[in-house]
Amino acid sequence: MPNQHPDFQPKVEIPQVKKVALAFSGGLDSTLAITLLKEYYGAEEVLAVTVNVGLTDREIEDCRSKAELLGVPWELMEATDEFADEWIARAIRANANYEGYPVATSMTRQLIARNVAEWAVAQGCDAICEGSTGKGNDQYRMANVFAIFAPDLEVIVPVREFDFTREQEKQLCEYYNIPYKAGIGDDLTMWCRSIGSGEVDNLQMRIPEDEYVWYQFPESAPDEPQEVTIEFEGGIPVKCDDVTGLANIIQYLNDVAGKHAIGKIDMFEDGMIGLKSREVYEAPAATVILKVHRDLEQLCLTKEQVQNKPNIERLWAYQVYHGAWFHPFTEDCAAFIESSQAVVTGKYTLSLYKGNIDIIGRESDSGLFDPEIRSLATTSFQQPDSGPATKIHALQYKILSKRGLPFLED
Numbered sequence: 001m002p003n004q005h006p007d008f009q010p011k012v013e014i015p016q017v018k019k020v021a022l023a024f025s026g027g028l029d030s031t032l033a034i035t036l037l038k039e040y041y042g043a044e045e046v047l048a049v050t051v052n053v054g055l056t057d058r059e060i061e062d063c064r065s066k067a068e069l070l071g072v073p074w075e076l077m078e079a080t081d082e083f084a085d086e087w088i089a090r091a092i093r094a095n096a097n098y099e100g101y102p103v104a105t106s107m108t109r110q111l112i113a114r115n116v117a118e119w120a121v122a123q124g125c126d127a128i129c130e131g132s133t134g135k136g137n138d139q140y141r142m143a144n145v146f147a148i149f150a151p152d153l154e155v156i157v158p159v160r161e162f163d164f165t166r167e168q169e170k171q172l173c174e175y176y177n178i179p180y181k182a183g184i185g186d187d188l189t190m191w192c193r194s195i196g197s198g199e200v201d202n203l204q205m206r207i208p209e210d211e212y213v214w215y216q217f218p219e220s221a222p223d224e225p226q227e228v229t230i231e232f233e234g235g236i237p238v239k240c241d242d243v244t245g246l247a248n249i250i251q252y253l254n255d256v257a258g259k260h261a262i263g264k265i266d267m268f269e270d271g272m273i274g275l276k277s278r279e280v281y282e283a284p285a286a287t288v289i290l291k292v293h294r295d296l297e298q299l300c301l302t303k304e305q306v307q308n309k310p311n312i313e314r315l316w317a318y319q320v321y322h323g324a325w326f327h328p329f330t331e332d333c334a335a336f337i338e339s340s341q342a343v344v345t346g347k348y349t350l351s352l353y354k355g356n357i358d359i360i361g362r363e364s365d366s367g368l369f370d371p372e373i374r375s376l377a378t379t380s381f382q383q384p385d386s387g388p389a390t391k392i393h394a395l396q397y398k399i400l401s402k403r404g405l406p407f408l409e410d
Helices: 028-039 057-069 080-093 105-122 138-149 158-162 166-175 246-259 284-300 303-321 328-339 383-403
Strands: 019-023 045-052 074-078 127-129 154-156 193-195 226-233 236-240 264-270 276-282 346-353 356-363
Touching: 019 028, 019 105, 028 045, 028 127, 028 158, 028 166, 045 057, 045 105, 057 074, 074 105, 080 105, 080 236, 080 246, 080 284, 080 328, 105 127, 105 138, 105 303, 138 154, 226 246, 226 284, 236 246, 246 284, 284 303, 284 346, 284 356, 303 328
Parallel strands: 019 045, 019 127, 045 074, 127 154
Antiparallel strands: 193 276, 226 236, 226 346, 264 276, 346 356
16 A cells, blocks of 8 residues: 555454545644545545634644645535534533533534544545544544444544554654644633643643633733623523624633633543543633523522532433433433523622632622622511421421430440
8 A cells, every 4th residue: 555654553343435524623633544544545636625623723724735735625614603603602501510620621522523424424435534532532522423324325533443552653744745733732722721731641740821812821821900890691692792603702701701810711621431531721702601690590590500500411412412412301301401591680890819619799680689688788578477487497406306316425
């Protein structure tokens, strides 16, 4: 086989295909896949597809130029507004996090996979290719969505099928004269940016400040706080200062909150196959928005909703993280969450300062806080009315006293 490197043989039997749609991010894995598809998989046509879910202009241009350099057609699909207005909006209403970081990459992978799968079918492809590794989560997310929207197409995952290490991939890129980005890899979405997923294996290492796009260390942050006002309607931010539109608000808060040392997450994550990894994220806008949304819910929802909604949120986030956005149970959870959000409306004023988000003002016409009744400074609530209720409530404890409490005995 031409140009076959003697040290890197596939570890499984690989299919031979004709026309392949490649989910193309311009990163090391998907860029190398273009050559591998031609050299090893017999692909006569490789169609590179980039789905924009919040990429920078520079990243989009990098995708275009690499596809041109490697001689393959390139398609750009715009999904930024859909990602914000449909996917992130649901995540906000669900206060979605997985083990401590905002659910993000798991959503983009499934949105990208759906777009690529539908496009591949429309183009008459017989295969789809994506750049996941065999150790990570994305292979499952992409495979699930491909199975729904392109069930008859062959799915090719070269990095997994060759069992490449990152260093071997770099060696092959040099062998084939394929350009790649040096340093720590990343995955940028507007909602949360992953830094070096699966690559940060040194527990003593502090990720340098220049590896972040938005976040600044506290020692680099401004010495004066900045006030920000956010307005919510139906559980979604509709205005932040003078900025409107969810995608615009997120981008604005990423810049503003990141500058004030807000949004860094450095944690251990339990992946889908149960392997722990050190993961570093930056999510300034998500950190601010989710904090305000939770507080606003506590103001506007009933006690029963506040106490039980987190159980459904946890299930929803688990489903999405595990590649089940299009699963019926995920939709069932979302229906419960969505039904609670009509009253989650209000205006908040925040002070951002060196990693802190201080809520300094709250307004809501649908809030359930009533100082005329609750405040100890008012007389509208007749305190003696509580007497009979407390006696009834204490009856069960009188009954318990007859039996005794062994754990209180000497």
